[in-house]
Amino acid sequence: MNAIEQIINWMPALVRASGWTLALTVTSVFAALAISIFLALGKISHKPYLKYPSSAYVFFFRGTPLLMQLFFIYYALPNLVPAFTIKSRFMAAFIAFSLNVAAYLAEIIRAAIESIDKGQMEASRTLGLSYVQAMRLVIIPQAYRRMIPPICNEFIMVLKDTSLVSIIAVTDLTFQTKMIASNKASQLVYIPSMIIYLIMTGFFTIIFNKLEKKFAIYD
Amino acid sequence: MSLIRTVEISKTFGANEVMRKVSMTAEQGEVIAVIGPSGAGKSTLLRALCGLETITDGEIYIDDELLEKRSEGREVEKINSERRKEMLLRLGMVFQRFNLFPHKTARENIMLAPINVKKMSTKEAEAKANALLDRVGLSDKADEYPSRLSGGQQQRVAIARALAMEPEVMLFDEPTSALDPELVGEVLTVMSDLAKSGTSMIVVTHEMGFAREAANKVIFMCDGELAEEAPPSEFFSNPKNPRARQFLRSIL
Secondary structure (H helix, E strand, O other), X not given: OOHHHHXXXXXXXXXXXXHHXXXXXXXHHXXXXXXXXXXXXXXXXXXXXXXXXXXXXXXXXXXXXXXXXXXXXXXXHHHHOHHHOOOOHHHHHHHHHHHHHHHHHHHHHHHHHHOOOHHHHHHHHHOXXXXXXXXXXXXXXXXXXXXHHHHHHHHHHHHHHHHHXXXXXXXXXXXXXXXXXXXXXXXXXXXXXXHHHHHHHHHHHHHHHHHHHHOOOOO | XXXXXXXXXXXXXXXXXXXXXXXXXXXXXXEEEEEOOOOOOHHHHHHHHOOOOOOOEEEEEEOOEEEEEEEOOEEOOOOOHHHHHHHHOOEEEEOOOOOOOOOOOHHHHHHHHHHHOOOOOHHHXXXXXXXXXXXXXXXXXXXOOHHHOOHHHHHHHHHHXXXXXOOOEEEEEOOOXXXXXXXXXXXXXXXXXXXXXXXXEEEEXXXXXXXXXXXXXXXXXXXXXXXXXXXXXXXXXXXXXXXXXXXXXXXX
């Protein structure tokens, strides 16, 4: 069997595994986005009961290795607190990634919001908008555009970092690649796998570039 | 009844006293020019009135109703925050750097607050915005984003935006200081028209021509204090305060 035939034979398994990689990336980034908006607004807030817990959260999840967070949630937590037993490996990976990525996204969102000129909030307030209205109608819409490039970056990092879940045997692209490499004793499989990763990251880079242009209409 | 009255208001940042015991009043229909050297506390006064800066001491009244009363930074009298918000809506503010919302067109900039604060219908707000754009001579720029407008045009939109909330008094914080010299005139024209139509205004400005012609009262501030208050004819021809005399000599 020549190399091309081999690769074609592996393809269905690799593509199926890529589905898990994509599913984990997209779901956890979306969940992380939802969490991170609250974290970012908490960090910006002057109220200590919002500010300090948000800062502590970011400090913890950025300051410890993602792999260890994954191990903790999947292996350690069920032993320490049986109520938190997570049977599904995918679910454990999803939770670990969402919590971890939220910390990074929170910093991106916070920085984008704080980069908006203070005069915008002042003008909003003197027009009678509440703080929440000013954030929602004036500040955050302007911050969107500045968030998109770093969020794109983060998304692609996450897509690649999901390869870590192969260690708890989630059947993602990396796991599947390793399986084929050891079972079939062929190291060739790494090449199509990496190409699939490139296609995925390339695809999302294009999508995010389009998004960035869409938000650039006003300048 | 005074539109605005302050009683010995002061503002300190740490050991730095930027405004000291300023007492002033603004009556209905009055146009007040606040002038003085930079760092005199003029902007601080305006920002204190419209709630962007919290005073450390003194009292502020809007329509003879207490807006704020503080002593050594502490609130002496607690004002209901809804009530406070309502009172602050009677003041419109125009900034040195325009502060238009860059993601909204000129018309949308004007419509935003009436729709979201006054709960006006979109249709009504749009009609209002169009009328105001016409008033500041920018009907043809309604659909432009601020980045496509000149500084003078942006400031005129900002004036229209503040007017859309129908304030009782308009506050201008050096509205022409960030403009190229050839654009100052168009903004001053809009402001003079406003003054002629009876709008009450407090204008922090370095434009002495405007102060002389459009204002009925000049307030001269220096080192955080209100040093002199006089009608413009009197102030410009015969200033009593020595620092005012020196200031006028240095700029005229």
